[in-house]
Amino acid sequence: MSDALTKEAGKSGEKKALVFDIQRFCLHDGPGIRTVLFFKGCALRCAWCHNPESHQSRQEVAFFAHCCVRCYACREVCPKTAILTGPDRRIDHSLCDGCGNCVAACLTRALRMIGKTWGTADLLAEVRKDRDFFISSGGGVTLSGGEPMLQAAFLEGFLPFLKGDGIHVTLETCGHFPWADMERIAPFLDLIYFDLKQMDSARHESYTTRGNGLILDNFRRLAAVFQHLQPRMPVIPGCNDDEKNIFATAALLHECALETIHCLPYHRLGEAKRGRIGMGRPSPDLNIPDRPGLGPAVERFTREEIHVVAYD
Numbered sequence: 001m002s003d004a005l006t007k008e009a010g011k012s013g014e015k016k017a018l019v020f021d022i023q024r025f026c027l028h029d030g031p032g033i034r035t036v037l038f039f040k041g042c043a044l045r046c047a048w049c050h051n052p053e054s055h056q057s058r059q060e061v062a063f064f065a066h067c068c069v070r071c072y073a074c075r076e077v078c079p080k081t082a083i084l085t086g087p088d089r090r091i092d093h094s095l096c097d098g099c100g101n102c103v104a105a106c107l108t109r110a111l112r113m114i115g116k117t118w119g120t121a122d123l124l125a126e127v128r129k130d131r132d133f134f135i136s137s138g139g140g141v142t143l144s145g146g147e148p149m150l151q152a153a154f155l156e157g158f159l160p161f162l163k164g165d166g167i168h169v170t171l172e173t174c175g176h177f178p179w180a181d182m183e184r185i186a187p188f189l190d191l192i193y194f195d196l197k198q199m200d201s202a203r204h205e206s207y208t209t210r211g212n213g214l215i216l217d218n219f220r221r222l223a224a225v226f227q228h229l230q231p232r233m234p235v236i237p238g239c240n241d242d243e244k245n246i247f248a249t250a251a252l253l254h255e256c257a258l259e260t261i262h263c264l265p266y267h268r269l270g271e272a273k274r275g276r277i278g279m280g281r282p283s284p285d286l287n288i289p290d291r292p293g294l295g296p297a298v299e300r301f302t303r304e305e306i307h308v309v310a311y312d
């Protein structure tokens with residue numbers, strides 16, 4: 001992209017993105033070598049979420065207890081008396097307004113701000129650093145989260161510049177977005193990974209806090225108009241790998257003339273992260289498994305004549 005276009009990106013950058021991580025050289029989030037942008041904010045609260053720090057659409061402070069030397073410099077600068085003195089928790093998140101004073105005061109980086117705002121030009125410059133890898137590997141940029149579609153107003157200004165650079169763009173979505181937003185964004189997407197978590201709306205709501213009506217509507221609409229739609233299932237043994245749910249998911253794929261699903265195994269990376277931002281454990285009533293794995297989902301999809309790509 002020319003300097004003039006980059007300046008143009010700066011001008012159109014009134015809309016800011018809130019991004020909580022940027023990971024490079026990723027191999028599992030689309031074709032080739034990818035740079036993954038993790039957008040902060042999501043409409044769902046999946047009990048098994050491995051990125052719980054993505055939920056809130058605002059910056060928040062995380063506490064890394066193993067780095068804390070208990071100097072309490074943080075306490076001196078907190079205007080909300082939100083600093084706790086116990087061994088495991090340092091922040092009372094019900095009082096904290098995210099001002100960041102404590103993060104600046106903590107010399108051992110025991111307190112870190114989750115989420116950074118980016119303008120269009122700056123984020124564009126950041127991903128363009130990896131363009132040689134995209135070209136040599138057939139890779140590109142993946143929009144992940146959180147739910148990137150919650151920041152559709154930013155994407156609308158940002159994605160045309162990636163398109164102008166010829167950079168392949170993959171969207172990873174939970175499917176909970178207004179259709180009008182997708183109509184504006186879809187022309188700039190090359191591939192959509194769309195999560196199907198649970199086909200029974202009441203069970204979907206119990207695990208994620210939202211029913212699945214809007215999600216399934218969006219899936220069917222996308223399947224009708226978007227060529228490169230790839231359904232995925234985060235497989236949570238005991239929550240969505242039962243015969244009934246796999247059968248219903250396979251039926252939806254057949255209805256939409258889709259033959260393949262990507263299955264992502266459950267793992268427990270989210271647990272430690274929950275503690276750092278003051279989130280409790282999911283309700284034991286939900287029976288979130290304490291062991292990783294894919295369970296019998298692959299065999300059940302195969303029986304329903306759906307091809308499975310199983311992730312590690």
Ligand code: SF4
Nearest residue numbers: 068069071072074106
């Ligand atoms: S300033 Fe950092 S190291 Fe000191 S008590 Fe606070 S969190 Fe711990």
Ligand code: SF4
Nearest residue numbers: 078096097099100102
């Ligand atoms: S971010 Fe601000 S309000 Fe929150 S704990 Fe730190 S100093 Fe206090």
